[in-house]
């Protein structure tokens with residue numbers, strides 16, 4: 001892949017664990033190739049962390065990734081193809097991610113999830129417009145002029161809020177083939193912090209409801225949240241049984257998906 005693309009990208013990550021960060025994101029070949037990584041520590045929320053990262057960097061394309069994400073060998077070529085495909089379809093695009101949700105709730109994209117012990121979905125042949133992203137990774141065009149809303153508390157639903165902000169500004173958000181490893185741990189039930197983010201979105205985007213997030217529908221009366229909590233409770237043991245060890249080397253999962261050759 002061209003040096004040209006490498007010079008146009010940077011990575012921003014919020015992390016509270018150097019162990020997780022080093023095992024996953026910083027082990028990515030793209031990082032070894034010299035793409036700069038801005039690590040934000042100690043931020044009170046994802047929005048604050050990501051705005052700090054935006055302000056500390058200058059690259060025209062900013063990759064916001066979780067610290068438990070591994071970008072397999074060849075990911076840069078995927079990114080180049082995704083950029084070209086989205087550019088051709090919508091020159092005013094703002095955001096591209098590997099996994100998200102369409103209006104109406106259908107999931108689209110292709111990622112490995114350690115917490116679910118499998119690869120989700122299929123690589124989309126063409127970019128798909130989405131209503132929200134799974135927050136594991138999103139690529140933002142700096143010249144879209146977006147900021148993360150620091151009134152959104154803590155660490156949930158910022159991948160939904162930012163897509164709504166893009167749409168309100170007349171800019172598109174797309175899922176493309178940016179297949180990567182989300183080496184995440186088992187998620188139990190949602191805490192009260194998720195409810196706070198949900199209610200924030202419900203008020204902020206009242207004129208645009210319902211809004212689809214990866215796991216829950218944000219609707220006028222807030223019915224999506226208890227419905228999700230019930231589903232999550234019912235599936236708790238099944239999901240616990242599926243989860244693999246996030247302490248594993250993410251390259252094992254990349255190989256299992258055929259994204260990296262066996263050695």
Ligand SMILES: [Mn+2]
Pocket residue numbers: 066067068069136182184
């Ligand atoms: Mn994660």
